[in-house]
Structure formats: C-alpha cells, structure tokens
Amino acid sequence: MRSENTRTATFQSRSDGRAASPRPREHSGRSHLTEVDTRSARKTRGSSRIAIHDYCGHPFQFELSRELARRGHEVRHFFFAEDMGPKGNTQRLPDDPANFTVEPISIGRAYSKQNLIRRRAADILYGELASQRIAAFEPDVTISGNTPLEAQAAILKSVRRSGSSFLFWMQDFYSLAAAKILGRKLPVVGHAIGAYYRHLEASMLRQSDGVVLCSDDFKPALKSFGVTDDAIDVIPNWGALDTLPLRRKDNAWAMQHGLSDKFVFLYSGTLALKHNPDLLWALAERFENDPDVVIAVAASGVSYDTLKARNTEQPKSNLLFLPLQPMEVFPDALGAADVLVALLENDAGPFSVPSKVLSYLCGGRPILLSAPTSNLSVRLVQKASAGLCVSAGDREAFVAAAARLRNEPQTCTSCGAAGRAYAENAFDISNVADRFEATFARAITRTIARAA
DSSP states (O other), rough: OOOOOOOOOOOOOOOSSOOOOOOOOOSSSHHHHHHHHHHHHHHHOOEEEEEHHHHHHHHHHHHHHHHHTTTTTEEEEETTTTSSSSOOSOOTTTTOOOOOEEEEOOSOOOOOOSSSHHHHHHHHHHHHHHHHHHHOOSSEEEEESSSOOHHHHHHHHHHHHTTOEEEEEEEEOHHHHHHHHHHHHHHHHHHHHHHHHHHHHHHHHSSSSSSEEEEEGGGGHHHHHTTOOEEEEEOOOOOOOGGOOOOOOHHHHHHHTOOOOOOEEEEEOOOOTSSSSSHHHHHHHHTTTTEEEEEEEEEHHHHHHHHHHHHHHOOOEEEEEEOOOTTTTTTHHHOOOSSEEEEGGGGTSBBBBHHHHHHHHHSSSEEEEEEESSSHHHHHHHHHEEEEETTTTTTHHHHHHHHHHHHHHHHHHHHHHHHHHEEEHHHHHHHHHHHHHHHHHHHHHHHHHHOO
C-alpha cells in the first residue's frame, strides 16, 4: 500500500474547472515494470483512478461512475450487496467502457435493521471488508456516501493510511437521525449513543479532504461540526435521466400487474422508519369504494413490513404489494402510475433528501408529496410545478390532495410534463460530472498539501 509521502498522482486543476492529466505515482507495491506501464497508460489517456462507494447502490451514482469512465478515468463502483433498497444498473452493460468496473461487497449473510446490536455488528464487518476492497483498488481519490458511520470510519481510515484522497459524500446526517430514533426507542441510553455518533460523524467530516453536500440546508449544521466552508462543495443530487425514459401507461409491466386500466397511486422505493405507512393506508381507505383506483406499493423496509402486516389483519382489496422493481423495468413501473407518492416524516427535517423524488421527476407523472415544509424535496416539487405537497403527517390534507389529482386529469398531465421538463433541464450528467471532477481536483490538492 502506498504511503502518504510517496503518493503523487493527482488531478491538476484547469482554468475551466475540469480535471487534467494526473501526475504519475511512485512505487505502490506492484512490480516496477507494471507500475510504469500503468502510469504511462493512464497519463496518455488523461485519467485518474476513482473509487465511488455508494453503500445503497442508487441509480444516479451509477450514472456518475459511467460518465466518469467514458471520460477516460478508471472507475470502480462499490456498493453493499445485501442492502435491500432500490438499485441502479449493477451489472456491466454492453456499451460500458472497459475502464468501468462494479464490485459488490457482501458480508455473507442477510442484513436487517430491526435489531440494533446485530445491525451495528454487520456495519462494522462491512466497513472492514469495504476498506480492504477499496484499498486493493489503490484509487487516487475515493468518494463515499450513504454509509453507516462506523463503516464509513473504517473506509476513511484505510484511505487516509494509503495517502490518497477521501471525500465524504453527505446524503443525510446519520448522527442526527440516529439521535432522534434512539432517543425515542431508548430514552436514556439512546441520547448517549446519539452523542457518540455525533462525535464520530463530526470527526470524520473534519478529517476528510472534502465534503460533498446534496443541499445548502446542511451547511449550518456542518459548521457546528467544525467543518470550514473551503472544504465544502454543494452538488445537488439528480435523477438518472438516461436510464429513465418516458413510458406509456399501457406498457408490458402495467398489463402484467393488471394496472393498465386502473388509476394508480404508486409508492416505489424504501419504506422505512422515516416514512409513514399510515398515509398509504389512508389512501386505501379513501378510495375503497372506487373500483378503478389501486394503491401500488413496490417497496422494502420496516414500514413496508408494517403495512403488509396491517393489510393481512384488515385486508384492503385496492392495496397491491410488490417487491422493489429492478432497474430494467423501473421506467415501465413509473409509466404505469397516474400519481407518484413520496413520504417523509417530520423527524427528517431538512437533513434527508428522498432520491425517489428525483426519479419521479424523470417519470413524467405528477408527484404527491408529504414532507416537512423545510425539506428540499418540497422546494424541488414546487419549483418544478411537478405536483402537490402537504405537510408531513397531515392525513386530511394528504387525502384531499390525492382526491384532487384523481379528479383533475388536466392537473395530472400538466404536473407530469412540468416535472419531466425540469429533469431534462437540470439532470444533465455531463454538467454534474464536470463539477465532480473539479471537486476531486481540489480534494487531491488538499491531500498533497497535508502530506507536504
């Protein structure tokens, strides 16, 4: 493994903010001939070696990895194989460049968030495995996001030990969320555990060579953690537009599930503790006497299991439960919907940005969103004129907004078209990749300065 003093490869900043050719690296433990050959090839194509670690394996991060590889960088995309959330294209595609590889990381057993002690043990194991696999790739820069804090700590430590650069890709404030959840479940001990995670997250953010935020809303809390403005880049999340083409209502997926002639409220993605399943139950109750309405829930998570159990005890014929849909049929699933539903509890506040809303904008259907008014997702939907937003937990307003969309086809059509137009304008992966290349360059400059 390379030492901090011997590592010299880097992006070099250009006047246009893009990354230029990296400087060659010193000996890294491989044979001298292999290192020289590799260094020469990479210099010729103006590339760097980039590790993108997204614990969840979401679609838009895969889109970034593929775009960076198309630009000539050697990119390896790491994700947690046992995570049950929605995934992007996790397999190599026929048109993927040879310098793009995917490496799922498995802990060898099922992963559950139900038991906090077992979950923590699994997170620690995952961190050990991920840090080893990323280190073996010997990246010039690693960006890691959506990762449990103790796993993230292991990755950061390994990357810093190797002398390469580490970027903390902040999609959520894990420590703040953990403090709230644990404070409810374990009133006394939970606060102490929350304080531990707050200290851990703050320490990692300060040690990182850069922090990528998905929202300006995170900045004040980040400053309270002692992170300076010059270490922060705000790059909003985006929907994987290229992999989410518009689909007709009467597509093959819709016909397979008997939805092509129904008015469909679709919830797709993780349905966890920060999502209130009672609102989906409220939809089922409101439209129970409308035989043309179906509430389809294609999801996984704790609240998904809760909703299914409730339906077993009190069956609702208009509730359709489906597993998470693979990426190859996801555009058809969005096309089958008449309204796309997103939920976020008040506890999430401004510090959680549901990626499903970004995918929904690509889907060309109106969005029905229940979320805290301070959340970025609300501002996005309102800015795009892409749907109706109600305050988190307001059951009456949520049901009323759903009824309005059911009864106003012109509103549905205009909101869906506006959302898609916004996505086509805002989710240009080329512009996104430009910003990440510039961020990588700044991070590597900081790493070199630290080593000097």
